[in-house]
Amino acid sequence: MIEIKNLSKIYATAGQQVLALDDVSLAVKKGEVFGIIGLSGAGKSTLIRCINMLEKPTQGSITVDGREITSLGMGELRFARQKIGMIFQQFNLLSSRTVFDNVMFPLEIAQVPRAEANKRVQELLELVGLTDKAGMHPGQLSGGQKQRVGIARALANGPKLLLSDEATSALDPQTTRSILKLLKDINRQLNLTILLITHDMNVIKEVCDRVAVISNSRIVEIGDVLDVFSNPQTSTSRSFVNAVINHEVPAELLHSSTERNGETTTRLIRVSFIGASAGQPLISSMVRRYNVDVNIIYGNIDRIKDTPFGNLTLEIIGHPQLLQEAFDYLRGQGLEIEVLTNA
Amino acid sequence: MLELLGNNSWVVDKVLVATWETIYMVLISTVLSYLFGLPLGIILVTTAKNHIMENKGLNRVLGSIVNAARSIPFIIFLILLIPLTRFVVGTPIGTVASIVPLTIAAIPFVARMVETSLKEIEWGLVEAAVSMGANNSQVVSKVLLPEAMPSLLLGIAITAINLVGYSAMAGIVGGGGLGTLAYYYGYQRYEDTVMWITVIVLIILVQGVQMLGDNLAGKIANKRR
Ligand SMILES: Nc1ncnc2c1ncn2[C@@H]1O[C@H](COP(=O)(O)OP(=O)(O)OP(=O)(O)O)[C@@H](O)[C@H]1O
Numbered sequence: 001m002i003e004i005k006n007l008s009k010i011y012a013t014a015g016q017q018v019l020a021l022d023d024v025s026l027a028v029k030k031g032e033v034f035g036i037i038g039l040s041g042a043g044k045s046t047l048i049r050c051i052n053m054l055e056k057p058t059q060g061s062i063t064v065d066g067r068e069i070t071s072l073g074m075g076e077l078r079f080a081r082q083k084i085g086m087i088f089q090q091f092n093l094l095s096s097r098t099v100f101d102n103v104m105f106p107l108e109i110a111q112v113p114r115a116e117a118n119k120r121v122q123e124l125l126e127l128v129g130l131t132d133k134a135g136m137h138p139g140q141l142s143g144g145q146k147q148r149v150g151i152a153r154a155l156a157n158g159p160k161l162l163l164s165d166e167a168t169s170a171l172d173p174q175t176t177r178s179i180l181k182l183l184k185d186i187n188r189q190l191n192l193t194i195l196l197i198t199h200d201m202n203v204i205k206e207v208c209d210r211v212a213v214i215s216n217s218r219i220v221e222i223g224d225v226l227d228v229f230s231n232p233q234t235s236t237s238r239s240f241v242n243a244v245i246n247h248e249v250p251a252e253l254l255h256s257s258t259e260r261n262g263e264t265t266t267r268l269i270r271v272s273f274i275g276a277s278a279g280q281p282l283i284s285s286m287v288r289r290y291n292v293d294v295n296i297i298y299g300n301i302d303r304i305k306d307t308p309f310g311n312l313t314l315e316i317i318g319h320p321q322l323l324q325e326a327f328d329y330l331r332g333q334g335l336e337i338e339v340l341t342n343a
Numbered sequence: 344m345l346e347l348l349g350n351n352s353w354v355v356d357k358v359l360v361a362t363w364e365t366i367y368m369v370l371i372s373t374v375l376s377y378l379f380g381l382p383l384g385i386i387l388v389t390t391a392k393n394h395i396m397e398n399k400g401l402n403r404v405l406g407s408i409v410n411a412a413r414s415i416p417f418i419i420f421l422i423l424l425i426p427l428t429r430f431v432v433g434t435p436i437g438t439v440a441s442i443v444p445l446t447i448a449a450i451p452f453v454a455r456m457v458e459t460s461l462k463e464i465e466w467g468l469v470e471a472a473v474s475m476g477a478n479n480s481q482v483v484s485k486v487l488l489p490e491a492m493p494s495l496l497l498g499i500a501i502t503a504i505n506l507v508g509y510s511a512m513a514g515i516v517g518g519g520g521l522g523t524l525a526y527y528y529g530y531q532r533y534e535d536t537v538m539w540i541t542v543i544v545l546i547i548l549v550q551g552v553q554m555l556g557d558n559l560a561g562k563i564a565n566k567r568r
């Protein structure tokens with residue numbers, strides 16, 4: 001759906017040059033929800049704004065739905081933009097218009113006949129659950145309702161692609177969740193491709209299929225959300241994942257768990273699991289089979305889309321030989337084992 | 344006040360006629376100055392750096408002309424424009440003739456007022472429209488102007504009030520209206536009564552225009568809240 005090749009963007013301001021995007025390449029598939037995460041100033045907004053040419057790329061090409069956006073003339077570009085919806089952190093609704101007329105706005109731009117447009121607006125308001133607010137002005141709505149209007153507006157001309165620039169960053173967690181759910185619903189119902197940027201890993205976790213991590217103007221990691229969560233490859237990704245899932249083990253635990261006591265050894269391990277194995281009683285069968293004692297130090301189970309995923313930090317006490325076999329057993333069951341202490 | 348007038352009922356007639364002349368001059372020149380000043384203000388805004396029709400050269404040229412025009416005192420304008428007025432209206436004297444210098448003096452003022460109003464609009468709104476595929480005239484007519492409407496209306500009121508003042512000045516050099524009345528009777532014939540009545544009528548006019556502007560702007564702003 002989107003094909004970005006070797007995209008670079010340099011902002012030239014008052015004698016200074018800022019390299020906001022450095023040779024970025026990226027492909028977003030049709031129908032997927034693709035997230036881009038990065039710290040403030042990493043270049044996220046620049047990247048998403050290049051896709052509908054709100055920013056003109058310095059170098060590289062962008063193709064959306066088979067059309068090279070970067071080489072279109074002004075008229076063609078305007079037409080292409082009608083088919084690329086966008087929602088914003090600050091909603092950007094017109095205060096001079098009612099909710100109804102705000103959703104009507106893109107249809108006016110596209111010169112859709114009035115009767116047809118009216119019908120379309122009604123449908124959209126129904127879709128986002130704001131039929132009863134049609135006559136209100138944006139100033140009378142809550143943040144979440146405003147963003148629903150923004151979404152309805154972005155969908156008005158039946159786009160194939162929706163761009164979301166921090167659409168939930170101005171909302172509280174609960175409202176964020178309801179907006180994300182709406183996005184997920186329209187992604188499924190309309191087979192709409194969504195590209196969203198955020199600095200919140202929770203957003204990625206809730207709705208995205210794939211994620212790209214952007215750091216210092218470059219994409220440093222790209223992959224399925226589940227993979228990036230369970231096995232982040234870069235320090236940037238790790239810190240984002242850790243913000244959502246606590247992987248770190250407190251230092252005092254590492255020390256207290258190293259003592260040896262006669263025949264038995266104590267080891268601290270972290271078990272990471274994804275998918276079906278999370279539902280099986282593997283730990284208890286390990287305890288029975290290898291005659292080890294288990295002390296659960298810390299645990300976290302989460303869901304990414306419909307896949308359970310998480311990690312357990314365990315203190316395992318047992319005969320060294322049996323401990324080794326126990327670990328192998330868990331590995332054999334598809335779990336990932338990381339030994340945090342070695343006695 | 345009626346007592347003050349006594350049997351001078353001619354004063355009432357004169358004042359009524361002069362008031363109407365002033366309203367007429369101000370109304371027509373306000374309309375005409377917006378006819379030219381509004382597009383000029385829109386161009387000043389949209390050709391500015393990073394705006395939808397960025398054009399450094401045009402922006403600078405228009406900006407300089409507007410600044411130059413605004414630095415000429417109105418009384419000088421009156422004299423400078425006599426040939427033009429004579430050409431357009433046929434005579435430099437009278438109510439209709441005054442409309443020419445009033446309008447021309449107000450155009451650069453209006454352009455700056457409009458520019459200020461439109462600049463207040465959040466850039467995100469313009470970008471949202473552009474991201475939907477709006478062309479420049481759609482951005483102006485569907486975003487900039489409607490969003491700035493309360494502020495634009497206040498600008499119209501301020502312009503009209505300024506023009507009431509200017510029209511009085513024009514009146515002194517034969518432009519008609521309340522200015523001429525005050526000058527002939529108040530200054531040249533020492534009819535203090537006429538002078539004071541003129542002042543009172545002017546105050547009422549200005550108050551009225553301001554209240555009308557505030558009211559309309561307030562109503563619109565309230566509805567949007
Ligand atoms: N119009 C501009 N002119 C000059 N520099 C800019 C402009 N827009 C962005 N930048 C710079 O480009 C870099 C990337 O900015 P960008 O807005 O893309 O970051 P971001 O990842 O969206 O950050 P945030 O999370 O804070 O929104 C920053 O260093 C920023 O200062």
Ligand SMILES: [Mg+2]
Binds near residue numbers: 044046
């Ligand atoms: Mg940003």
